[in-house]
Amino acid sequence: MKKIYQLGVEATLEVIGGKWKPIILCHLGQGPLRSGELKRRIPQVTQKMLTQQLRELEHDGIISRQVYPQVPPKVVYAITDEGKSLRELLIAMSNWGEQRIKRAQANGQPIELSHQEHDGFLAL
Incomplete structure (x- = not known):
């Protein structure tokens, strides 16, 4: 069956949507890690x-598992080349969130940002 997206952002969110995937990618952006x-x-x-x-990230080709x-x-x-292509998007999301918090x-x-840098995304 043919998959139909109404907007391109749906395809993006299907891969990196949710609370944990961008956080995982940020940490893996600093280098390969064990679970x-x-x-x-x-x-x-x-x-x-x-x-x-x-x-899910491995299935979508965003990370590799060795x-x-x-x-x-x-x-x-570790992050794959496909995962590295998300760099600018993840930096933009991080910057937007940091400005919203400010x-x-x-x-x-009463809101706090524990880590005010997004080094993992910068290293991608």
């Missing part, structure tokens, strides 16, 4: 959700 290291860097995500998001034959198995995730802070809203 356990990603979990430590994103403590709010459950292991089940992290695994699901990694599988399994090393050792005991216990070592699995490393406006909210200026209006007296």
